[in-house]
Amino acid sequence: MCRHLAYLGPEEPLGRLLVEPPHSLYRQSWAPRRQRYGTVNADGFGVGWYADGDPVPARYRRAGPIWADLSFADLARVVRSSALLAAVRDATVAGADGEAAAAPFAAGAWLFSHNGAVKGWPGSMAPLVSGVPPEDLLSMEARNDSAFVWTLVLARLRGGDEMGQALADTVVEVAEAAPGSRLNLLMTDGESIAATAWGDTLWYLTRPDGGTVVASEPYDDDPHWQEVPDRTLLAASGTDVLLTPLKDPSDTLVPAPPKEPRT
Template sequence: MCRHLAYLGEPLAPGAVLAEPPYALVHQSWAPRRQRYGTVNADGFGLGWYADGDERPARYRRAGPVWADEAFADLARVVRTRALLAAVRSATAGCAPGEAAAAPFTDGRRLFSHNGALPGWPAAYGPLAATLPAAELMALEARSDSALLWALVQARLQAGAELGEALADTVREAAKYGPARLNLLLTDGSSIAATAWGDTLFHRSGPGVVVASEPYDDAPGWTEVPDRSLLLATPAGITVHPIDSPDA
């Protein structure tokens, strides 16, 4: 599985939401509280963030566990950002290891993460992969289920879909091929889209908006997103919509 988090709001140091809270994402890399599949997220991690005046995000990704990376601790302390997406990885069997397989994935101004798995990967999802042109498959950043899902999302975005539409349509399509777990997280630096499909997802507002696999503290205000839902968030507010089953 994995754990991930996105933030929008006033400038802050990434560590304020990723490291300092008692059950922050760094803590979730070795002791998640709500994770339904897997126990440790030590197969890589990544942080993507936006600097004022530049819509294209920066990324810092590594193949090892986040708790062992001193450079990440410094970066998370001194950088300031109005928007970020971060993830810690528990690799799916059959998926490639390494930094290239760690979220967030990026394209232009967008950052993407997948919390979940495609059981039976890769054989069961060959027909899903075949819906993409061969050139796009050869250009995948990593040989992994998450990279394939990102390519499917990208194809929809490039065809003109909005963030939420691209995620929901990808989830519906991927769910046709097996009991997939498809918690997807996507931001363009000014809004967030996320799906809850097979694992936990929470949100909290004020100050800023946080969307996360699980709460990073026990303070009030966290709201769980129902399974099979699409969340859309901006600093102005959050809406949640059901995702119809692909069999409906």
């Protein structure tokens, strides 16, 4: 399990969002307040951010805990951005991928993170492999469930889907193949945010200064934080936030009993 956060709004230092708040993502690496699975997010971390005039984000990722990286403390203090996505990681299973397994994953202008776990990984995903272009599979950054989910999302994005549609369709597809999976997905292209709440917590905050934060849990006690209902797609642009229910493939309709013939 992991914790993640995306931000769009006025330019500010990364640390003001990720380190300084009393319950920041930095603190959530060892003391999350609302995490339902796992306890410590010390198996890696990463942040991706956008600079003015460049649509392709920069990334800084490491395999160890965020609190042990003094270089990140300096970077977060001085680097400023108006859009970012960051995550701290609690690995579902042990692996040797190191920082390659840490979100955010990236392609072009997109940044992506997965908070959750695919049930029955990797065997449960075998039926979905045939729908992924071979070059995408061979280009996976890591051999974990999050990287594979990103590969599924990316195939849809490259096929022309908008971010929200790509996330929603991927969540439903993975949930159908692996019931019980936790699929809180989060992504941004530097101009908008899309996310899903599916099995764990998701919150958002629209700030008076025009900023919007979408996160696994609130980083402070501001009363304006809003919780996103489970099985929901979130789409945010500026301070406009749209919530759309997602259909759970495990929900089956029970047919109504046949009517008794009239006599």
